[in-house]
Amino acid sequence: MIEFDSVSFAFDDVTVLEDVSLTIDDGEFVLLVGANGSGKTTLIRHCNALLTPDSGEVLVDGVSAVENPVAARTSVGMVFQHPRDQFVDAFVGADVAFGPENLGLPREEIDRRVEAALEAVNLAGYEDERIDALSGGEQARVAIAGSLAMEPSHLVLDEPFTGLDEPARQSVLSRLASLSDGGTGILVATHDLRDVVALADRLVAMEGGRVVAKGTPEAVVDELEELHVRVPDEASKSRVRSE
Template structure:
């Protein structure tokens, strides 16, 4: 497990409602520290994706504020997006390159890095997700699980301080879930701060330092993963022996 450092992200009394009045987040207060591996879980519609989108300014609080390295995301979303790499649930929406290698190079090229640095980052990112050797492949020929890994590689190449993954196991079969857990374990071993939104609680438990339970936009429990899981089961929010996504 990673050593825990100082805070990177703070959410202070954050509330957000959608245009139809539905609650997205309700008075959320969180502090996320360097080196933490945190699972955000809860029923569908609990606010997990909305919370992640607030971290990089894709949603802005209607009340309260989100801080990244002490700087308001509302005032400086660019800093938040440099520090936090968000992998969306739909991997296809993040794949823009004509080849696997070209897709991973897209971000570093926009940073105007020199060619050697870009090539190094592409190589390291593809190796980290088990796609080394596929740099010349066309992304549309990849499987769903490989596309998910490619999306992660594209974020890793930007070298963010925080890696946030929204439902990284969506539409994966059991072998795909196990493979993804192995990749996450390696990323955590590299001392990354990792935030995961998922229903796949048991598969992730050995990797976690903390678990946060959401319901109706509120953080209703936050602490040691086993304690929070027991509470979620007792409340009927997670089924005992949960291996698959809740419906």
């Protein structure tokens, strides 16, 4: 469980988050939506202490992210908006292995995690491929695999569909659905709800650094046009996953 308790944060005296309280339950698929500048990215970077609140508290599985950032970063896998920003090696296998290696795990366990993570994103056998030779969708899936290799309880993604063509977008959506069905908690920050809204258990809307709406997609989606969030057509609003 990820808990934001009255979190406020400012950059250079400009308030970016104001008194945000929100809980993301284990195994839940949540969309965090809002226009650019609404505070989405700033909020999710508090999940694993990349940023720390000026006031309030962030708890990951009951432990303060500020007091124990290693535990938070182990429990919360983060995938940035531009996957290339988080790659640390030129080759797929070495990049995915980086996190488990830093945990000091035995080589056999590292290899097991790399194999399982790449299989989970449908990139089995890509260990020796150069990342810069992959498509945008494949690079996004390598970034997800790098987080999965840490075996996190939660996977947090910031605008994961930016710059992807439609086949790549559908590929990433399919992987997220499979991971969610397997019990991984998913938090996706996005301003574009096409297709992904059908996967979500809950939708949380932000504006001006505050949470302004939250609930099931059916309950919240009609409030979003005035928040400059791209609202899908009626056909896309229907749920595709059973409750």
